[in-house]
Amino acid sequence: MLKQAISSRYYVYFLLLSSGLVSQENSSRSFIVRTEHGFIDYSNRIIICRGTANIIEKQPVDDTFNLIEKNLRLAKGQARTQARKNLVEIVKKVNFDGRLVEDLMTNEPLIKNRVESLIGSAYQQGEIEYLEKNKVAIALAVRMSGIAEILVDVEGYRSEDGPIPSYLMTRAIVPKSERISGVVIDAREHSVDP
Secondary structure, three states: OHHHHHHHHHHHHHHHHHHHHHHHHHOOOOOEEEOOOEEEEOOOOEEEEEEEEEOOOOOOOOOOOOHHHHHHHHHHHHHHHHHHHHHHHHHOOOEEOOEEHHHHHHHOHHHHHHHHHHHHOOEEOOOOEEEOOOEEEEEEEEEHHHHHHHHHHOHHHOOOOOOOOOOOOOOOOOOHHHOOOOOOOOOHHHOOOO
C-alpha cells in the first residue's frame, strides 16, 4: 500500500512537471495592443488596420453595365482611404524608446511626413471583405521595421534631451564605416512588455 502511494505520488509530480513544461513551450507570449479599428502586434512587429466604406448605388445616366463595377471601385478606394486614416491613428500609439510616436510626430515635422509617406505605401493584408448592408472592408498593414528606420534615421533632427537608441541601421545611404550597430535582445519569452 505504501509503495503504491509513493509511486502514485511520483506519477502526479511527473504529470504536473511535464504539463507545465508543455504549456510553457506552447504559449508563445505575444503583446498585442488592440484598438477600435486595428491592432499593434509587437511580437510579430506588424501594425494592421481596417477601413470600411458604403457601396453607394448610383443610377446610370445611360444604359451601361459598368456602373456596378465603378461603384465597387469607388467604395474600395474609400475603404483604403479610411484604413490609412485609421492606420495613422494607430501608428501614433506605438511605443518607441518609452515615448509614443505621436509625441515624436508633434515635435518633429520631418518624422510626421516620413511616417505618413510610409503609411501611404501600406500593403493590403488579406482579402477584400464584402459585408452586409452594402459595405466593403479592407485591411492594410505596415511593418514596424519601417517605422523604426524612420525614427532612427532622423538622428540629426532629434532633440538632444531624449535618449539616443543604439539600434542596427540598415539604410543604404549611410556608409558602412558610419553605421550604428548594437545588440538586439529578443525578450519575447520573458514577459517583457515593449
